[in-house]
Amino acid sequence: MTYGRILSLKAKLTLVYTILMTAVVSMALVILFSVSNQEIRTSVQGKLRQRVSEATQEVTYKNEELRFDSDLLELKDNVYLSLYDTGGNLLYGKIPYGFDQTTQFEDGNLREVVSGSVRYDIMDMSYPLDGYGTILIRGIVSISDAEQDFRSILRFAVIIFPLIVILAALLGYGMTKKTLAPVKKITDTVQDIRQKSDFSRRIHLGDGKDEIYTLAKTFDGMLEHVEESIKREQQFTSDVSHELRTPISVILMQCDALLEKKNLDEETREEVFLIQKKTQALSKMISQLLILSRADQGRERLVMENQNLSELMEITTEEAKERAMEKGITVYEDIQPNIMKKGDETLLIRMWMNLLNNAISYGKENGHIWVHLSQTTDKITAVIRDDGIGISEEALGKIWDRFYQVDASRSSTESSGLGLSMVKWIVKVHGGNISVSSQLGKGTTFTIQFFVNEEL
Ligand code: ADP
Numbered sequence: 001m002t003y004g005r006i007l008s009l010k011a012k013l014t015l016v017y018t019i020l021m022t023a024v025v026s027m028a029l030v031i032l033f034s035v036s037n038q039e040i041r042t043s044v045q046g047k048l049r050q051r052v053s054e055a056t057q058e059v060t061y062k063n064e065e066l067r068f069d070s071d072l073l074e075l076k077d078n079v080y081l082s083l084y085d086t087g088g089n090l091l092y093g094k095i096p097y098g099f100d101q102t103t104q105f106e107d108g109n110l111r112e113v114v115s116g117s118v119r120y121d122i123m124d125m126s127y128p129l130d131g132y133g134t135i136l137i138r139g140i141v142s143i144s145d146a147e148q149d150f151r152s153i154l155r156f157a158v159i160i161f162p163l164i165v166i167l168a169a170l171l172g173y174g175m176t177k178k179t180l181a182p183v184k185k186i187t188d189t190v191q192d193i194r195q196k197s198d199f200s201r202r203i204h205l206g207d208g209k210d211e212i213y214t215l216a217k218t219f220d221g222m223l224e225h226v227e228e229s230i231k232r233e234q235q236f237t238s239d240v241s242h243e244l245r246t247p248i249s250v251i252l253m254q255c256d257a258l259l260e261k262k263n264l265d266e267e268t269r270e271e272v273f274l275i276q277k278k279t280q281a282l283s284k285m286i287s288q289l290l291i292l293s294r295a296d297q298g299r300e301r302l303v304m305e306n307q308n309l310s311e312l313m314e315i316t317t318e319e320a321k322e323r324a325m326e327k328g329i330t331v332y333e334d335i336q337p338n339i340m341k342k343g344d345e346t347l348l349i350r351m352w353m354n355l356l357n358n359a360i361s362y363g364k365e366n367g368h369i370w371v372h373l374s375q376t377t378d379k380i381t382a383v384i385r386d387d388g389i390g391i392s393e394e395a396l397g398k399i400w401d402r403f404y405q406v407d408a409s410r411s412s413t414e415s416s417g418l419g420l421s422m423v424k425w426i427v428k429v430h431g432g433n434i435s436v437s438s439q440l441g442k443g444t445t446f447t448i449q450f451f452v453n454e455e456l
Contacts, residue, residue, distance in 0.1 A: 017172035052139035061132035238293040285416040320356040328366035363388035387443040
């Protein structure tokens with residue numbers, strides 16, 4: 001795995017920024033140090049030259065006597081001045097402690113000498129003093145002293161350098177965070193849309209000119225488009241389902257009328273019966289589709305009233321028993337009486353009927369179904385368990401999808417793959433949740449939980 005994948009964009013940018021800043025500051029410091037080192041040296045040498053030439057003004061010869069200005073003893077600019085006669089005898093002045101006095105005199109030559117392990121710049125100059133003759137002037141300055149100053153600056157720089165790097169990192173992080181804040185908003189919005197399937201959400205970054213604002217605007221534009229398409233599609237599904245209801249009722253009525261005819265031969269009767277069965281399945285699918293498309297549009301009108309959930313389930317289970325018996329399936333009921341719940345009666349019956357029908361359809365011949373309803377202080381639990389064919393782990397995550405059928409050939413002729421999507425929606429609008437557990441070949445359990453104090 002590469003760092004590119006592990007690190008967030010924020011961390012990456014901060015890292016790049018910090019590395020760049022560090023490189024730039026180090027380069028600047030290196031250049032600064034080499035230049036300043038040179039500069040200091042040049043400036044020290046300039047001062048040495050100047051002090052030596054100034055020294056000629058500070059010695060006079062009057063009345064056969066040499067007079068020295070006490071300035072010569074001062075360590076101006078750290079320059080030591082000393083005056084000699086041509087015999088090399090010290091006349092006046094100061095020399096640094098430990099400096100080798102026998103150092104050769106080289107007139108007019110500024111040079112570096114090492115004396116007693118200290119490096120010096122020295123400058124010698126002979127000067128013809130009126131009436132006296134030649135005197136020799138020597139200026140000495142310690143390079144080590146000058147470098148000492150430079151080294152303290154260096155030390156300061158070494159201490160300040162990590163601080164600059166930390167500051168650069170913090171500044172870089174702050175800037176990156178601010179710059180990328182809109183990206184976080186975009187991600188949050190998209191995640192929200194994905195989780196809640198709410199396409200009416202927008203990023204709304206406001207007015208800005210940079211690329212991220214343009215991206216957000218483009219995204220909002222795209223969402224607008226997607227939402228419109230979805231609405232159009234929902235409207236279409238809803239309209240089609242609605243329009244199909246009338247012709248289907250007419251077909252069913254005609255089938256009924258035909259089947260009531262006494263003079264129908266057996267073959268025709270069976271054919272009509274098949275048409276009736278298929279049309280009933282179609283009718284069921286269309287009514288489920290209508291419910292789902294209206295639910296999508298938020299148009300499904302719910303009639304929420306206080307319901308005796310126990311009675312509702314008992315009646316529905318009773319109805320289903322007839323179908324179960326055809327397959328030799330025994331239904332066991334464990335329904336706590338008089339459990340009350342606010343809800344839409346038709347939808348709650350549809351929900352329970354769907355689960356029961358599935359348990360029968362996908363149950364084994366001579367199998368069993370267990371139905372349970374109970375209430376505790378905070379929730380109502382409804383469970384429907386069968387010992388049927390079960391659902392594979394792979395299919396389990398998909399059974400709530402519209403039109404999903406694990407194995408269409410095993411589903412009943414009335415199956416559409418819409419049932420569980422509708423059940424899930426019904427449970428949701430009643431403030432509950434539904435879960436499933438299943439083992440292939442062993443059976444399936446659906447558990448619904450409604451929270452008692454849920455405001456609907
Ligand atoms: P269908 O109309 O096909 O029953 P559903 O949405 O009700 O559609 O169910 C989706 C799929 O989930 C079904 O095709 C079936 O394979 C599987 N299924 C649902 N209930 C059960 C169950 N009790 N046992 C085994 N499989 C089930």
